[in-house]
Amino acid sequence: MGKAKLGAERPLSPHLQIYRPMLTMMMSIAHRLSGVANAVGFILLAWWLVAIASGPEAYAQVSRFFAGIPGRVLLFLFSWALIHHMLGGIRHLIWDTGSGLDKTSIEVFAWLTIIGSTVLTVLVWVAGYTIMGGR
Amino acid sequence: MVQFTLPKNSKVKKGKAWNPPAQGAPAARYREYRVYRFDPDAGDNPRLDTYWVDMEDCGPMVLDALIWIKNNVDPTLTFRRSCREGVCGSCSMNIAGTNTLACTMHADDARGAIAVYPLPHLPVIKDLVPDMTGFYAQLRAIEPWLKTDSPTPQKEWRQSKEDRDKLDGLYECILCACCSTACPSYWWNGDRYLGPAILLQADRWIEDSRDERTGERLDELDDPFRLYRCHTILNCTKACPKGLNPAAAIASLKRKLVERGE
Numbered sequence: 001m002g003k004a005k006l007g008a009e010r011p012l013s014p015h016l017q018i019y020r021p022m023l024t025m026m027m028s029i030a031h032r033l034s035g036v037a038n039a040v041g042f043i044l045l046a047w048w049l050v051a052i053a054s055g056p057e058a059y060a061q062v063s064r065f066f067a068g069i070p071g072r073v074l075l076f077l078f079s080w081a082l083i084h085h086m087l088g089g090i091r092h093l094i095w096d097t098g099s100g101l102d103k104t105s106i107e108v109f110a111w112l113t114i115i116g117s118t119v120l121t122v123l124v125w126v127a128g129y130t131i132m133g134g135r
Numbered sequence: 136m137v138q139f140t141l142p143k144n145s146k147v148k149k150g151k152a153w154n155p156p157a158q159g160a161p162a163a164r165y166r167e168y169r170v171y172r173f174d175p176d177a178g179d180n181p182r183l184d185t186y187w188v189d190m191e192d193c194g195p196m197v198l199d200a201l202i203w204i205k206n207n208v209d210p211t212l213t214f215r216r217s218c219r220e221g222v223c224g225s226c227s228m229n230i231a232g233t234n235t236l237a238c239t240m241h242a243d244d245a246r247g248a249i250a251v252y253p254l255p256h257l258p259v260i261k262d263l264v265p266d267m268t269g270f271y272a273q274l275r276a277i278e279p280w281l282k283t284d285s286p287t288p289q290k291e292w293r294q295s296k297e298d299r300d301k302l303d304g305l306y307e308c309i310l311c312a313c314c315s316t317a318c319p320s321y322w323w324n325g326d327r328y329l330g331p332a333i334l335l336q337a338d339r340w341i342e343d344s345r346d347e348r349t350g351e352r353l354d355e356l357d358d359p360f361r362l363y364r365c366h367t368i369l370n371c372t373k374a375c376p377k378g379l380n381p382a383a384a385i386a387s388l389k390r391k392l393v394e395r396g397e
Contacts, residue, residue: 010258011145011173011181013229013265015322018252019370020232025319028368095367098390101383106369 027110031088034081041078079124084117137323145259147171150182153208166190167248168200170212173259181259184209185248197249198226198237201263214263221376224311228263229255234313234374254316256325270312273329277337277355282348298344305339305384307377308332314371314381320364328364329356331371331381338384341391350395357392365389 051062065071091109094100100109141147150172156165165187173181186204193203198216205212215225219238226237229252231245242249257265281292315321315330329337334356341352356362362385371381 009144010175010260010266012142013171013253013255013257013259014141014145014147015255016139016319017141017147018229018232018250019255019317022233022370022373024369024373028366092367095382095386096389098383098386101369101372101380101386103372103380106372 023110024106027088027113031085031092034085034088037077037081038085041074041081044074044078076121076125080117080121083120083124084113087113087116087120144180146180148180148182150184152185153204154187155185156187164189164191166193166200166242168204169248169250170201170204170263171252171259172212172262174211175261183250190242195241195243196238197230197240197242197245197251200242200249201226201237201251212263213261222309224309227311227313227376228253229316234317234376236311236313236376239376254312256316256322265316267312269325270315270330270332273333274310274336277329277333277340277352279336279340281340281343281346282351283345284347292345294344301342301344302339304379305335305342308335308339308379309377310336311376313374313376317370317374319368319370320366324360324364327360329361331365331385334362334365334388335379335381335384338388341388353388353392353395356388362388362392 048062048066051058066075091100091113094109100106156162168186168188169183170186171181172184186208188200188203189207192207193199196219198219201212201214202216214228214237216238217223217225219226221236221239224236227234228237229250230237230240231249234254237251251263253259253263253265257267257269260266283292310332312332314335315325315332318331320328321330337352337356340346341349346352365382365385367382367386369382372379372383375381
């Protein structure tokens with residue numbers, strides 16, 4: 001006795017390091033990450049809008065970037081993040097009414113968000129390419 | 136504040152293997168447990184010790200195994216326990232990566248070696264015993280007792296059957312803190328966010344038809360931290376060993392505040 005550690009000297013028990021990842025908590029972090037991705041995506045959008053205002057040369061440059069593979073991949077990820085965040089937002093709206101919080105519904109909502117966001121994103125791109133004539 | 140890593144004095148070191156089974160011993164007979172140890176008198180960092188529990192000599196629950204280790208291998212292993220049947224809430228800890236009661240967790244429900252840690256993100260007093268002072272202070276802060284202005288009746292405070300039913304799913308809470316210490320929001324803001332267990336208690340008194348201070352209780356919760364640090368992560372509801380739903384109780388509190396404001 002006597003050497004016993006008090007208050008602030010006590011170790012903090014492990015938390016993130018040991019907690020088993022579960023789908024519902026992963027969906028929570030995915031909602032946050034897609035929000036951050038949206039912020040980055042809106043920089044792309046702003047860049048495009050500024051280019052329109054700056055004249056034909058600037059616009060041609062930006063168009064060339066978005067027509068390339070890296071540009072298309074970025075846009076695809078942005079659209080996915082946007083749709084994922086939107087579905088996540090709807091999920092949170094439903095929860096705010098007090099419904100859908102039972103143990104079965106929370107798992108179903110998680111899967112609906114994952115599958116829904118992926119399917120919708122692919123559909124948007126298929127529709128886009130169809131309208132553009134496959135370019 | 137958010138801090139993803141553990142402070143220097145809290146990093147878990149490799150520990151000791153206490154009683155590895157003899158070569159050629161039937162592997163199925165021994166269950167491996169990796170248990171968090173911290174000795175406040177030694178001045179060392181916490182460590183993870185390994186024990187092998189003889190399942191032919193030990194009961195089925197994780198608490199049985201901890202008691203078996205204490206009786207047969209290492210009497211210094213320290214943990215809280217009392218009722219051994221899920222009513223007292225003493226033996227709450229992190230087992231196989233999730234918060235639950237050691238007494239109601241069947242060892243067969245976990246695969247492989249079973250990791251046992253104290254409840255997450257709390258100061259550790261010794262081994263599996265965390266300091267719950269902050270948690271109890273927060274419970275005190277919501278004043279979890281019947282508050283009335285009407286004169287006290289001669290007999291009991293009457294309540295209709297329907298109003299009594301509203302307390303189902305709330306009154307059963309045993310305050311084991313499994314939910315609160317499973318919540319990342321509580322990890323990062325536990326000094327100001329009340330956490331799921333205490334909010335469920337708050338809802339229990341706000342739902343009670345006999346309580347006459349509902350408005351005051353809601354005022355106390357209407358705060359960006361106390362209530363609104365809940366981001367519906369749902370670890371609370373997944374963890375509760377009594378099958379309660381703290382996330383639903385919190386949603387109900389948020390809703391009552393919105394409805395009141397209209």
